[in-house]
Amino acid sequence: MSIKVENLCHVYRKGLPEESKALDEVSFDVSDNQILGVIGHTGSGKSTLLQHLNGLLKADSGEISIDGMRLYAPEVSMLDIRKKVGLVFQYPEYQLFEETVAKDIAFGPKNLGLTEEEIDSRVREAMSLVNLDYDTFSEKSPFDLSGGQKRRVAIAGVLAMKPKILILDEPTAGLDPKTHKDILNMVVDIHRKEKNITVFVSHNMNDIANISDNIIVMDKGKCVLQGKPEEVFSHSDFIKSIGLDLPDVTQLMKDLGIEREDGKAIFSLDEAENMIFNMIGGSK
Amino acid sequence: MIRDITLGQYYNVESLIHRLDPRVKMAWTFMYIIGLFIINDFIGFVFAGICLALVIYMSKVPVKFMVRGLKPIFFIIVITFILNMLMIGGEVLVKWWIFSITKEGLKQASIMAIRLIMLIIGSSILTLTTKPINLTDGIEKALSPFKRFGFPAHEIAMMTTIALRFIPTLLEETDKIMKAQQARGADFESGNILRRAKQLIPILVPLFIGAFRIANDMAMAMEARCYRGGDHRTKMHSMQYEKRDFVAYGLIVVFLAAIILLRIYF
Amino acid sequence: MEKIVRIENLIFKYANNNDEKRVLDDISITIDKGSFTAIIGKNGSGKSTIAKNINALLLPTEGNVFVYEYNTKADEHIWDIRQCAGMVFQNPDNQIVSSVVEDDVAFGPENLGIEPQEIRRRVDYALKEVDMENFRKRPPHMLSGGQKQRVAIAGVVAMKPDCIIFDEPTAMLDPRGRKEVMKIIKELHREGITVILITHFMEEAAQADRIIIMDDGKIEMDGSPVEIFEKSNRLKELNLDVPLAVELRDRLLRKGLNISKDIIDKESMVDYLCQLK
Numbered sequence: 001m002s003i004k005v006e007n008l009c010h011v012y013r014k015g016l017p018e019e020s021k022a023l024d025e026v027s028f029d030v031s032d033n034q035i036l037g038v039i040g041h042t043g044s045g046k047s048t049l050l051q052h053l054n055g056l057l058k059a060d061s062g063e064i065s066i067d068g069m070r071l072y073a074p075e076v077s078m079l080d081i082r083k084k085v086g087l088v089f090q091y092p093e094y095q096l097f098e099e100t101v102a103k104d105i106a107f108g109p110k111n112l113g114l115t116e117e118e119i120d121s122r123v124r125e126a127m128s129l130v131n132l133d134y135d136t137f138s139e140k141s142p143f144d145l146s147g148g149q150k151r152r153v154a155i156a157g158v159l160a161m162k163p164k165i166l167i168l169d170e171p172t173a174g175l176d177p178k179t180h181k182d183i184l185n186m187v188v189d190i191h192r193k194e195k196n197i198t199v200f201v202s203h204n205m206n207d208i209a210n211i212s213d214n215i216i217v218m219d220k221g222k223c224v225l226q227g228k229p230e231e232v233f234s235h236s237d238f239i240k241s242i243g244l245d246l247p248d249v250t251q252l253m254k255d256l257g258i259e260r261e262d263g264k265a266i267f268s269l270d271e272a273e274n275m276i277f278n279m280i281g282g283s284k
Numbered sequence: 285m286i287r288d289i290t291l292g293q294y295y296n297v298e299s300l301i302h303r304l305d306p307r308v309k310m311a312w313t314f315m316y317i318i319g320l321f322i323i324n325d326f327i328g329f330v331f332a333g334i335c336l337a338l339v340i341y342m343s344k345v346p347v348k349f350m351v352r353g354l355k356p357i358f359f360i361i362v363i364t365f366i367l368n369m370l371m372i373g374g375e376v377l378v379k380w381w382i383f384s385i386t387k388e389g390l391k392q393a394s395i396m397a398i399r400l401i402m403l404i405i406g407s408s409i410l411t412l413t414t415k416p417i418n419l420t421d422g423i424e425k426a427l428s429p430f431k432r433f434g435f436p437a438h439e440i441a442m443m444t445t446i447a448l449r450f451i452p453t454l455l456e457e458t459d460k461i462m463k464a465q466q467a468r469g470a471d472f473e474s475g476n477i478l479r480r481a482k483q484l485i486p487i488l489v490p491l492f493i494g495a496f497r498i499a500n501d502m503a504m505a506m507e508a509r510c511y512r513g514g515d516h517r518t519k520m521h522s523m524q525y526e527k528r529d530f531v532a533y534g535l536i537v538v539f540l541a542a543i544i545l546l547r548i549y550f
Numbered sequence: 551m552e553k554i555v556r557i558e559n560l561i562f563k564y565a566n567n568n569d570e571k572r573v574l575d576d577i578s579i580t581i582d583k584g585s586f587t588a589i590i591g592k593n594g595s596g597k598s599t600i601a602k603n604i605n606a607l608l609l610p611t612e613g614n615v616f617v618y619e620y621n622t623k624a625d626e627h628i629w630d631i632r633q634c635a636g637m638v639f640q641n642p643d644n645q646i647v648s649s650v651v652e653d654d655v656a657f658g659p660e661n662l663g664i665e666p667q668e669i670r671r672r673v674d675y676a677l678k679e680v681d682m683e684n685f686r687k688r689p690p691h692m693l694s695g696g697q698k699q700r701v702a703i704a705g706v707v708a709m710k711p712d713c714i715i716f717d718e719p720t721a722m723l724d725p726r727g728r729k730e731v732m733k734i735i736k737e738l739h740r741e742g743i744t745v746i747l748i749t750h751f752m753e754e755a756a757q758a759d760r761i762i763i764m765d766d767g768k769i770e771m772d773g774s775p776v777e778i779f780e781k782s783n784r785l786k787e788l789n790l791d792v793p794l795a796v797e798l799r800d801r802l803l804r805k806g807l808n809i810s811k812d813i814i815d816k817e818s819m820v821d822y823l824c825q826l827k
Contacts, residue, residue, distance in 0.1 A: 041724065041725075041726060042694060042695070042724045042727075043694075056467060079469060082467065082468075082469050087464075087467040089460065089467070094457075094461070094490055094493075094494060095465060095490050097489035097493075107470075111469030111471065112469055158467070161469065174721050175593075176592045176593045177752075177789070177790065177791045178592050178789040179592075179593065244725075245725055249794065252794060252795075252798070252819070252820070255816065255820045256820055256823055257824075269794075269797065269801070273798065273801050273805075276798070276823060277807075279823075279827060280823060415650075416649070417650055417653065445647065446647060448649050449647060449690070449691075452691040498643075498644050501644035502644055502645070504602075505637075505644065505647075506647065506657075507607060508605050508607060508637040509658040509706070510632050510662055510709070511661045516663040517660055518664055519656075519666065520653070520656035520666055520669040520673060
């Protein structure tokens, strides 16, 4: 499984005076079993990019291949793409509509035309992936649940389509710190269990640094930087110049003027603690 | 894309017509329409046409914007023209099978068509040069004398204001929900009517729930900002008439008088 | 010190819920005029319910809430209370009434029946306070989340309140919007407005001069940031974040470093460590 994006361009309001390039020659690869973090400030083209990856938006030029399947080839149907790529929107709980949790999660599989038994087993599987007990929750109304639980149901609704690639647009937006942590851990767990490719957008640089294998940085529709988190965040001045923050630990170490010998960014508090202790240890 | 739909086709430039009080513009539109129905002769339309052209020129709105409004009703104009042309008897000009075109019919048909076209163009000036929000204020103010008979002028204006505010938000919301359900494999484009109607449920339910949530939040936020209906309320834009507004009112009288005179003497 | 808000033995239950759960369970708080208080707690801890009780949007099931000498239960003073203690809500979209920025800011003063020229003055002043004067004629739906929230704040500032209650004003914003809004909150406080900030972000609460921690309808902790962060273990038990500087301080303390308990933010931590270098 892989994603290959080449020279993707998307223009909003083409031909009008307020024409703007939402995506401008974006290229990147994601290989099997990776978590890709996407960062960039609001309006940098992140959400537009995600919507291209499962065919909701079509590029004006460029190519996307998912596992060798070219998205814009004439024989590829939307349903083919959606079977492979699941997209969880921002605040996905606002899209729940069924009377019961189980029915809502079944909406995706039903659209795929699966049998009743298959649908039922997928619902159970998806609910266990998001840590919702089937017997407790399946017959409840999704509207009676807490914010965190609603979000789990919404994510389960996409997981039930068994996508090989799971895309999440700010999965933790608007949650309190505890729920935030729970949902983030859940995303990592799902990734491990399903061995999928996970692409996620977040404004929280600590989360991005901690769970991504690779990062792409978007600015004004362009992919301006990509690489491993410790490389990307070592370009601290550049990251700041496009309106983004550094992870908290990285920022602290930068302020203290402590650097690793290889120049890579520091995320872990354990490592930071030792380096700080060494720095002041001599003068004590 | 659903987001590209523009509502309330305001054309944003500075002009004398834009600056006029919305009440004056509403009065003008109303009287202009009445005028169009008084006119029954080409000379009248020439006069009204000159007035209209003058106003369009002063409004600085490109003519193509005016004409654009005609597109959706072009069909209606054509039908009206043909029907009028064929239905009215008189001196026969052309005869073919059971149809005959008469001189009177042709005249009447042309008058109807011109009237319709001028009516659409004329009233589009009101919306092109007045922001919906000012129009709402204007309606509230114009209708406020009827409050004493229990007419809810303020409430209607307030509702319109909030509706105008939330139309873009709800359109955006609809767009988002549609995409999210499409991402779960929903298909809104195929199947018969019944199937299609059923496919709307995944959009409509979240949309309604969203609208109720907005309404609930809004009510609370408005209460917190001391909203308690129209009594004791003041307005920042108190809508005072300027000299130009009185001149415009005066011109309405002149316009109507001219049209009536033309009708009587020509 | 003059008290602006007095909450006495407040118990609150939602009337339509049959279950006897107390959303707020015997809460007593007084807020000094001119102070900056943060109320923090996880979702469902009752923190927003307190805010709505102060603004008389909700009324106590038992106990009393006073804004100055006005009891929120007394109908005749409800508009005085809401004018004195303004409120900014979480969702920036759902509290803006008009499709023109400056008309929205005028909404509150218009409801108070103020003279048109005075409204104009206040709107100009309020937009300047939140640094949005260049957007006065814009439609709100074209603004960013942070800008919308600033417009909402201007709408409250234009009512000239003594106290503003912010109910999770940054929860739905991106980091940039969050910073913009926090900057304005601090500026308003500096200018003498009493600020009550409901939040679930500890970095924001740490900027207040008093932190009240809510859990399950009760007040769990109440004190200055320094006092609160001394008990960082308790914060973790309550599933709340601890600022990075405090976490690092505790770790260095455990390593035997003699580090002051007053160090709770990154800046003072950096200053302190650089002296030791």
